Amino acid sequence: MELRTIEDGLRVKVATTEAEWQKGLAGVDGWAADYDGMLFEMPENRRWPIYALHLEQTLYIYWLSENEGVVAISSLEKESSVYHIPVLEARYVLELFDPQDWQIGDLVRVHEPTRPANEGVGTTQ
Numbered sequence: 001m002e003l004r005t006i007e008d009g010l011r012v013k014v015a016t017t018e019a020e021w022q023k024g025l026a027g028v029d030g031w032a033a034d035y036d037g038m039l040f041e042m043p044e045n046r047r048w049p050i051y052a053l054h055l056e057q058t059l060y061i062y063w064l065s066e067n068e069g070v071v072a073i074s075s076l077e078k079e080s081s082v083y084h085i086p087v088l089e090a091r092y093v094l095e096l097f098d099p100q101d102w103q104i105g106d107l108v109r110v111h112e113p114t115r116p117a118n119e120g121v122g123t124t125q
Helices: 018-023
Strands: 004-005 011-015 037-046 060-065 068-078 090-096
Touching: 018 037, 068 090
Parallel strands: 011 037
Antiparallel strands: 004 011, 037 090, 060 068, 060 090
16 A cells, blocks of 8 residues: 655545545554545545444544545544545545644645646756
């Protein structure tokens, strides 16, 4: 599983398969982990439900649009049986061990910004 550095220097594992999405951070001890959480890259925009299953600690959940804006925020309590479903559709879901100061509408960069093909190419004046 890829390890990626995202907004604010957070290091997250990137889940891209259904098996990785289903497991999430279940059974992971965030205090012992060498990363900050998990980024779920979903194949389409939907109201992706999240629930607690075998959690070692509370997780903080951020649903992001395809433009990487926060559309919903929640937390999963250890051993809770509650499903959390955002009101708006999201393309990405972040599960983090620690809460962030992000609010609805904030941009949270989960990818490197792409640059024009000719940017950075030497030019003469």
